[in-house]
Amino acid sequence: MGAEAERAVPEAEEWADIAPDAARRLVGAAVQAFAERGYHATTTRDIAGRAGMSPAALYIHYKTKEELLYRISGIGHEKALRIMEDAAAAGGTATERLSGAVRTFVRWHAEHHTTARVIQYELQALGEEHYAEITALRRRTDRLLRQIVQDGVDAGEFHVADVPGTTLAVLSLCVDVARWFSADGARTPDEVGALYADLVLRMVGAEWAGTSGR
Amino acid sequence: MGAEAERAVPEAEEWADIAPDAARRLVGAAVQAFAERGYHATTTRDIAGRAGMSPAALYIHYKTKEELLYRISGIGHEKALRIMEDAAAAGGTATERLSGAVRTFVRWHAEHHTTARVIQYELQALGEEHYAEITALRRRTDRLLRQIVQDGVDAGEFHVADVPGTTLAVLSLCVDVARWFSADGARTPDEVGALYADLVLRMVGAEWAGTSGR
DNA sequence: GTCTATACGATGATAGAC
DNA sequence: GTCTATCATCGTATAGAC
DSSP, rough: OTTOOOSSTHHHHHHOOOSSSHHHHHHHHHHHHOOOOOOOOOHHHHHHTTSOOOGGGGHOOOOSSSHHHHHHHHHHHHHHHHHHHHHHOSSOOHHHHHHHHHHHHHHHHHTTHHHHHHHHHHHGGGGGGHHHHHHHHHHHHHHHHHHHHHHHHHHTTTOSHHHHHHHHHHHHHTTTTHHOOOSSSOHHHHHHHHHHHHHHHHHOOOTTTTGGOO | OOOOOOOOOOOHHHHHTTTHHHHHHHHHHHHHHHHHHHTTOHHHHHHHHHHSOGGEEEEEEEEHHHHHHHHHHHHHHHHHHHHHHHHHHHHHHHHHHHHHHHHHHHHHHHTTTHHHHHHHHGGGGSHHHHHHHHHHHHHHHHHHHHHHHOOOOOOOOOOOOOHHHHHHHHHHHHHTHHHOOTTSSSSSHHHHHHHHHHHHHHHTTTTTTTGGGG
């Protein structure tokens, strides 16, 4: 990476691989608008306007408004899944893997809260087929996390009575960061990630959990 | 309560104090529609249709579609606040009060997940003034929960490094139940409430937390 | 209070010039 | 590829009869 590109806005490089330039600008504009007002409250005119184009220009690059949401959702969910995959495949104890997974997953949801808010809370606006496709990605993420928790239980590191229920709660907790996180809030994405990793280790009854608060 | 009124649908009595009958039916229809599709994707025609009325009939009872959301949001948030107030005012240790608060709060969000989904996830559709009013109710709920946590820390029952952050996480966790809970899922509202009460006690490092899983 | 009919602005999407 | 102009439709809300 060139040292001169300091990227004040994380979103700037988030869609770097989308070409041409106009298509990328449209995605960026749509993410912002969808996150602010919601999919249905956002007009194609608004999206095009933010991208510096006429309303018609949008349809050169995307067939419908829904396709725009679908693209955003796909890329976002693949990124979230990748994070979970990497954490699950990492070495170390279940405790270390769970801690890493939560820290990274939460940090991404905080850092990219605009994108995350769209992919997590505008799902229902997807068409039926697209919705099913995205749901499959979500289930894979859930399975990976559940396996880490199960590994910890099997190894005697965690103490969890209801593994699926606890996993669901953990995922719900982490995802919901996208809803309340604000860039000008009191906490950095790093700090939230660290806090949440600690909280989740407590939730699963990890042996050494809670040390930091004791 | 009469033994013959078995209420298969919890929503049926949720708006019991709204009169006249048509206004109540409209609120019920709006809650269902808003929860299913979201506020902006719901048309006034849809709401009126579900309530068995013509589109115009809606405007006899509510000035705008937004007012309908505002009424729903107000009643729902007041109920949620009441739950938290009762739990905070209850006797017993901080551990008992936190456990009770979470169990009841979560049970309500599961049992009334349709209403809860609307009041928690369609907030942004409110007008500016209404939004501010509702936000005030939300802040009171947050303060009450935070005080319980702080009490537990002060009493040495809890071990929490970051009280506001942990409280935020707990509230986020509990509220998000409304998003994923389904009446035909594997768990009853009671079960979810019990699970979450346990998880939250672990999150705050309550002295005896985690017993059930160990 | 409810209905039918309708005003009227906004919206997703397209046509055709450049 | 982008723009201007425009279409067809939908959506909120109102008017006026009953």
